[in-house]
Amino acid sequence: MIKNIKILSNELNILFDNEKEDKFPNIWLRDHARDDTSWDSRSHQRKVFTAKIDNNLYIKKAEISDQGNSLTILWSDMDKPIKYSYNFLIENSYNYKSETTKCKPWIKNEIDNKIFINFDKVNSKDGFKSFLKKLYDFGFCVVTNCKTDISSVETIANKIGYVRQSIFGGLWSFESDKNMADSAYTQDELRPHTDSTYSNDAPGLQLLLCCEYEANGGESIMVDGFKIAETIKKENKEFFDILSKIEVIGQYKGDGVYLKAQRPVFRLNSDKEILQVSFNNYDRAPFRFKNDLTLKFYESIKKFDLLANSTEYQWRHILKPGELLIFNNWRILHGRGSFKGKRKISGCYINKEDFDSSCRIYNIF
Numbered sequence: 001m002i003k004n005i006k007i008l009s010n011e012l013n014i015l016f017d018n019e020k021e022d023k024f025p026n027i028w029l030r031d032h033a034r035d036d037t038s039w040d041s042r043s044h045q046r047k048v049f050t051a052k053i054d055n056n057l058y059i060k061k062a063e064i065s066d067q068g069n070s071l072t073i074l075w076s077d078m079d080k081p082i083k084y085s086y087n088f089l090i091e092n093s094y095n096y097k098s099e100t101t102k103c104k105p106w107i108k109n110e111i112d113n114k115i116f117i118n119f120d121k122v123n124s125k126d127g128f129k130s131f132l133k134k135l136y137d138f139g140f141c142v143v144t145n146c147k148t149d150i151s152s153v154e155t156i157a158n159k160i161g162y163v164r165q166s167i168f169g170g171l172w173s174f175e176s177d178k179n180m181a182d183s184a185y186t187q188d189e190l191r192p193h194t195d196s197t198y199s200n201d202a203p204g205l206q207l208l209l210c211c212e213y214e215a216n217g218g219e220s221i222m223v224d225g226f227k228i229a230e231t232i233k234k235e236n237k238e239f240f241d242i243l244s245k246i247e248v249i250g251q252y253k254g255d256g257v258y259l260k261a262q263r264p265v266f267r268l269n270s271d272k273e274i275l276q277v278s279f280n281n282y283d284r285a286p287f288r289f290k291n292d293l294t295l296k297f298y299e300s301i302k303k304f305d306l307l308a309n310s311t312e313y314q315w316r317h318i319l320k321p322g323e324l325l326i327f328n329n330w331r332i333l334h335g336r337g338s339f340k341g342k343r344k345i346s347g348c349y350i351n352k353e354d355f356d357s358s359c360r361i362y363n364i365f
């Protein structure tokens with residue numbers, strides 16, 4: 001509810017029911033008018049020519065309407081009043097909690113059986129929402145009882161978005177294969193990492209379906225990179241600053257390509273909230289920066305990597321045939337224990353923006 005408003009010079013002060021106040025600039029409110037001349041409600045696109053809004057714009061009249069559920073403003077350059085809903089204003093208030101801060105960073109003992117969900121449930125409407133919610137809250141989940149062929153990967157991927165093409169193709173299957181340049185094809189332990197630090201737009205989700213398993217070991221490892229960020233920020237602000245400032249270069253060289261990209265281990269938004277964790281010690285390219293920072297940088301990644309490799313942070317699980325592990329590659333580090341025997345995995349990547357889109361459509365955030 002809107003409790004009170006006050007017209008100020010070039011601003012409108014709004015008092016909301018949560019006792020929070022916000023001053024909305026006139027230009028911002030006018031730019032967000034939702035009448036037919038300013039806004040196309042079918043395409044959700046702006047029609048107003050913002051650059052031509054009158055410099056001397058002012059509010060002729062403003063009043064609370066619909067029992068506090070909206071606000072109407074008569075602008076100096078318009079004939080009809082413009083209505084703004086409470087929801088629209090509160091969602092655009094400075095006090096509104098942003099999308100990035102609502103998930104639940106975890107350590108291993110906070111993860112239990114709720115991380116598993118049946119394939120048939122994922123394919124139902126309500127079940128799909130709870131699947132997305134788990135994926136958003138914890139950054140990963142395991143879909144059980146999938147058919148053990150690549151079609152299950154495609155079915156789940158197409159429910160969320162679409163299969164992303166990359167240097168590995170779209171849908172892929174692999175067993176240990178010494179011919180590929182990437183470390184994922186070996187039987188050695190793969191320490192926790194995020195994929196595609198060499199890509200400017202790293203895949204948002206990775207799907208890994210176990211199709212065959214006649215082996216010892218090879219457990220999948222999940223580590224919450226957001227939790228590591230939280231811990232480091234609490235314990236050593238200097239390390240956190242270094243990891244959120246120094247742009248680490250990742251590379252993929254081989255198989256006919258030479259990809260490179262760079263970003264900090266912790267990529268933050270302008271409000272200093274974490275957007276993305278990128279860490280892949282295998283793929284880090286040679287790069288130099290100021291000498292006085294170099295030692296600090298190595299201390300910082302040591303702290304990061306030791307946390308990522310500690311049992312307290314690692315959720316481990318051997319995927320059985322028909323289990324599909326899906327995780328947010330912008331948040332969760334993944335790894336795999338060493339193994340002996342045969343293990344066949346199928347999978348794919350999905351873009352982060354398509355996962356986010358599904359979450360918005362299903363009101364996850």
Ligand SMILES: [Fe+2]
Pocket residue numbers: 184193194195334
């Ligand atoms: Fe990987």
